[in-house]
Amino acid sequence: MHSILNHQDTPEEVILFVIKHELLHLLIPPRETKKRLVNHPPEFLEREESISPEYSLIWNWLYFHFPFCLKVHKRKEQVIVTREWKDIMYNKRLGFKEMMHIITPKETSKASEIFYI
Numbered sequence: 697m698h699s700i701l702n703h704q705d706t707p708e709e710v711i712l713f714v715i716k717h718e719l720l721h722l723l724i725p726p727r728e729t730k731k732r733l734v735n736h737p738p739e740f741l742e743r744e745e746s747i748s749p750e751y752s753l754i755w756n757w758l759y760f761h762f763p764f765c766l767k768v769h770k771r772k773e774q775v776i777v778t779r780e781w782k783d784i785m786y787n788k789r790l791g792f793k794e795m796m797h798i799i800t801p802k803e804t805s806k807a808s809e810i811f812y813i
């Protein structure tokens with residue numbers, strides 16, 4: 697788990713989501729398709745959606761709090777945390793309810809799309 701989440705205000709749901717994601721990798725290992733190793737094959741994403749209905753909310757929270765620190769690396773199928781995270785490590789973090797009062801529908805849909813690359 698990345699140190700960016702090591703903060704007293706990080707919601708427990710975010711930590712649990714990451715743990716579920718990593719444990720799911722043990723159940724559904726990477727699969728080779730089209731001469732490429734796919735870490736999150738369709739069955740992984742389907743299973744994750746079924747065990748983590750909070751998925752979109754969690755990603756919205758992450759992109760809301762770390763908008764300039766998270767970069768999607770499509771080829772490696774991962775979200776990379778850039779060095780800028782240390783600059784905002786101690787910023788206040790909102791709970792889900794507080795965040796949803798601020799976040800716009802446009803931002804919500806953008807974060808959801810990023811998940812499904």
Ligand SMILES: [Zn+2]
Nearest residue numbers: 717721735736
């Ligand atoms: Zn993964």
